[in-house]
Amino acid sequence: MKTEKGVAIVAYKEKRGKKRFLVLQRTKNWEGWELPKGHLEQDDYTETVRLELEEEAGISEGDIQDLEELDSVLEWSYQDEEQGEEIKREYKGFLVKISGDAIVDTRQNPHDEHENGFFMKKEDVESLLTYENQKELLQDALTKLKAEG
Numbered sequence: 717m718k719t720e721k722g723v724a725i726v727a728y729k730e731k732r733g734k735k736r737f738l739v740l741q742r743t744k745n746w747e748g749w750e751l752p753k754g755h756l757e758q759d760d761y762t763e764t765v766r767l768e769l770e771e772e773a774g775i776s777e778g779d780i781q782d783l784e785e786l787d788s789v790l791e792w793s794y795q796d797e798e799q800g801e802e803i804k805r806e807y808k809g810f811l812v813k814i815s816g817d818a819i820v821d822t823r824q825n826p827h828d829e830h831e832n833g834f835f836m837k838k839e840d841v842e843s844l845l846t847y848e849n850q851k852e853l854l855q856d857a858l859t860k861l862k863a864e865g
Contacts, residue, residue, distance in 0.1 A: 717793070721756040722807040723764045724790045724850065726857035727775070729814040729835055735861070736835035737854065738820065739844055740772060744829040748846030751853065753790075753807055761785070765810050773833050774821030775814055782813040788856045790849045811857045 727738040742750050754768035765783060769775040786809035793804045820833035836844075838858060845851050 717802050717804050718799075719804045719806060722754055722805065723756065723761055723768060723810055724751055724753040724788075724807040724853055725765055725768060725810050725812055726751060726786070726854055727769060727773070727812040727814050728857075728861075729816050729818060731816045731835075735838070737838055737841045738773060738775075738814070738833060738835055739841045740820075740822065740830040741832040742829055742846075743831045744827065746846075749841075749844040750846060751850050761808055761810070765812060769812065769814075771827075772822065772825055772830055774824055775818050779815040779818040780812060781815055782811075784811050784860075785809070786811055786853070786856050786860060788853050790853060792847075792849065809853045809856060811860055 728735050738752060739749050740752060742748055752768050752772045754764060757764045757767055762783060766777050766780065788809035790807040790809065793802055796803050820835065822830040822833045841854060842851055
């Protein structure tokens with residue numbers, strides 16, 4: 717079984733003392749809601765986080781205020797019909813604080829994966845996320861934020 721590595725990102729910003737979390741509406745290959753994520757680029761996880769936020773949500777490196785690795789890894793498998801083999805994915809989780817003025821812009825997504833993206837209350841993001849492992853990653857990030865005060 718082939719293993720692909722990547723990143724899964726819980727991005728948030730604070731506005732008027734309240735945290736809002738980034739969620740994207742996926743339209744390519746499947747439809748639903750997800751956190752930003754992507755394949756590992758040049759074996760550099762931190763750079764991949766920056767690239768994926770830019771590509772998927774239009775959030776520039778200048779809008780990233782803090783970036784830290786979580787103790788979580790998203791794992792799932794799927795059957796690649798073209799290659800005729802099962803592919804395992806292992807995506808490291810990251811928590812990223814974004815500037816309060818940053819806006820989501822999915823129009824420049826080079827792969828047309830997402831139609832919309834929003835910063836929303838955690839309860840709304842939890843109810844929208846399609847996959848349980850992403851809901852668990854959000855919970856891990858919330859636990860870390862709470863511990864940091």
